[in-house]
Amino acid sequence: xxxSRHWRLQEQRYKLxxxxxxxxxxxxxxxxxxxxxCAAPAKELYTFTGLGEVYSYTxxxxxxxxxxxxxxxxxxxxxxxxxxxxTAQLTDMDEDEMYIGMPVEMVTRKLRTDGDxxxxxxxxxxxxxxxxxxxx
Amino acid sequence: MTNVSIIGIGCTAVNEHWDTSIRHLAWYAIEAALDxxxxxxxxxxxxxxxxxxxxxxxxxxxxxxxxxxGLRGIEAVTVExxxxxxxxxxxxxxxxxxxxxxxxxxxxxxxxxxxxTGSPITAALATGLDADYEAMHGLTAxxxxxxxxxxxxxxxxxxVSDFAGFSVNAHANGADNPLAMFRNRLKAEAFAxxxxxxxxxxxxxxxxxxxxxxxxxxxNSEKAMxxxxxxxxxxxxxxxxxxxALHDRxxxxxxxxxxxxxxxxxxxxxxxxxxxxxxxxxxxxxxLAALSLEAAGFAAPGAGWQLARDGQIGRDGxxxxxxxxxxxxxxxxxxxxxxxxxVEVARQLRGQAEACQVPDAKIGxxxxxxxxxxxxxxxxxxx
Ligand SMILES: [Zn+2]
Numbered sequence: 001x002x003x004s005r006h007w008r009l010q011e012q013r014y015k016l017x018x019x020x021x022x023x024x025x026x027x028x029x030x031x032x033x034x035x036x037x038c039a040a041p042a043k044e045l046y047t048f049t050g051l052g053e054v055y056s057y058t059x060x061x062x063x064x065x066x067x068x069x070x071x072x073x074x075x076x077x078x079x080x081x082x083x084x085x086x087t088a089q090l091t092d093m094d095e096d097e098m099y100i101g102m103p104v105e106m107v108t109r110k111l112r113t114d115g116d117x118x119x120x121x122x123x124x125x126x127x128x129x130x131x132x133x134x135x136x
Numbered sequence: 137m138t139n140v141s142i143i144g145i146g147c148t149a150v151n152e153h154w155d156t157s158i159r160h161l162a163w164y165a166i167e168a169a170l171d172x173x174x175x176x177x178x179x180x181x182x183x184x185x186x187x188x189x190x191x192x193x194x195x196x197x198x199x200x201x202x203x204x205x206g207l208r209g210i211e212a213v214t215v216e217x218x219x220x221x222x223x224x225x226x227x228x229x230x231x232x233x234x235x236x237x238x239x240x241x242x243x244x245x246x247x248x249x250x251x252x253t254g255s256p257i258t259a260a261l262a263t264g265l266d267a268d269y270e271a272m273h274g275l276t277a278x279x280x281x282x283x284x285x286x287x288x289x290x291x292x293x294x295x296v297s298d299f300a301g302f303s304v305n306a307h308a309n310g311a312d313n314p315l316a317m318f319r320n321r322l323k324a325e326a327f328a329x330x331x332x333x334x335x336x337x338x339x340x341x342x343x344x345x346x347x348x349x350x351x352x353x354x355x356n357s358e359k360a361m362x363x364x365x366x367x368x369x370x371x372x373x374x375x376x377x378x379x380x381a382l383h384d385r386x387x388x389x390x391x392x393x394x395x396x397x398x399x400x401x402x403x404x405x406x407x408x409x410x411x412x413x414x415x416x417x418x419x420x421x422x423x424l425a426a427l428s429l430e431a432a433g434f435a436a437p438g439a440g441w442q443l444a445r446d447g448q449i450g451r452d453g454x455x456x457x458x459x460x461x462x463x464x465x466x467x468x469x470x471x472x473x474x475x476x477x478x479v480e481v482a483r484q485l486r487g488q489a490e491a492c493q494v495p496d497a498k499i500g501x502x503x504x505x506x507x508x509x510x511x512x513x514x515x516x517x518x519x
Contacts, residue, residue: 005268036379055287056283056284056290056388057283057286058282058283058334058335058336059332060274060276060279060282061333061334062258062276062278062333063255063258063274064261064271064274064276065256065259066255067255067274068255070274075273075279075283085382086269087266087269087275087381087383100287111273112274121272123273
């Protein structure tokens with residue numbers, strides 16, 4: 001599959017690097033260069049803390065090609081503490097533990113594998129906030 | 137009001153047409169529409185399609201379909217806007233005829249799902265989402281519907297079974313439509329127990345993907361009076377977009393593009409929701425039916441589901457929807473869906489809807505969504 005395509009997103013996939021808008025101050029993830037709020041240029045990089053809460057979630061049984069072996073798996077909208085919402089899988093928890101408002105934190109995990117010998121794509125997922133992290 | 141009218145309509149049944157290729161599907165719908173209009177030539181062809189490049193390794197449908205339909209040489213192009221492709225193709229035809237540069241425009245929506253089976257179809261349908269930031273994380277079209285449904289249930293305090301009325305209504309109407317993919321009636325009790333696709337969206341909540349083609353022919357309204365005994369006027373036409381990804385919307389439960397396109401189309405037609413006799417909306421998932429009713433002004437935010445509960449969406453209700461089964465029971469042939477919706481409303485306004493007829497239908501509204509509402513195209517039809 002497309003190596004360069006995943007390589008150029010590594011700052012986002014591994015570190016949640018987004019942007020700040022100089023004009024209105026809003027934080028943006030994913031980065032988009034033109035501010036979602038005020039349409040001013042937004043090119044200053046900002047690394048998100050990776051802390052947030054579940055805004056909505058679903059467990060997917062009818063998986064697309066490339067995800068069949070993971071199914072069922074859960075995908076959420078996670079509202080980051082800086083404001084933006086990000087689409088990502090939930091991990092290290094069962095579906096019956098999930099709830100809207102659940103505090104979660106970013107971890108790096110395997111997103112998908114392309115075939116038995118294909119490239120493995122890594123990136124962000126979210127797990128329940130660990131106690132040690134929460135009090136730090 | 138536009139100066140464009142529909143003079144011909146046609147469509148195939150929506151089904152798993154294993155023995156029919158994409159070019160044949162398109163031709164069957166075109167042949168029916170040409171027969172209906174009693175003409176043999178058109179000046180331009182707009183093909184609405186979402187998935188042929190991925191599922192049939194066939195792009196360039198404009199030239200292919202024009203050639204195969206005996207229209208070789210005319211202006212022809214494919215229009216793609218995910219599952220709004222069909223409605224957007226009609227929008228392009230309206231612009232062309234309204235401009236005066238094209239006299240007779242043919243629109244065909246066509247989708248061939250069953251050149252593949254299973255997970256490749258699910259992956260292809262997910263290309264209407266953001267590839268880098270949604271689909272790469274395993275989100276699917278049904279998953280996006282599910283994220284909306286779960287949040288809707290949370291914010292408005294409703295349960296899965298509160299959405300059952302949408303699917304029950306769609307199947308009841310589909311049972312009366314010989315061209316529908318599903319003609320079985322659905323019991324509300326079975327709805328909440330159906331097997332999950334993407335929780336809380338189940339098999340009885342999501343519209344089935346199917347093969348199909350539908351076609352309409354449009355000309356200038358004055359010309360239409362001479363050409364057709366029952367021309368259908370396109371009173372309003374508008375397209376709007378929203379952020380591609382759900383996560384970029386300030387309030388994901390408000391379909392901003394659906395609202396804007398509905399408002400513009402209604403203003404152009406000089407009508408309000410009170411004037412609309414039926415509404416073919418994009419019920420790919422029940423929550424989209426609820427959100428579309430809210431965005432178009434038929435219900436307050438959070439109250440769309442109550443129209444289903446209160447029996448207001450049936451053929452004799454306040455605002456009939458999915459009158460031939462909708463996406464849920466007629467089936468969802470991707471980029472063809474928006475043209476099916478137009479064909480169905482034209483049949484209603486002509487009084488040719490047979491068992492699916494809405495009594496005294498004079499003004500019909502059609503709204504076709506792409507992805508999770510990132511594209512919305514609305515047409516208002518009248519006699
Ligand atoms: Zn800004």
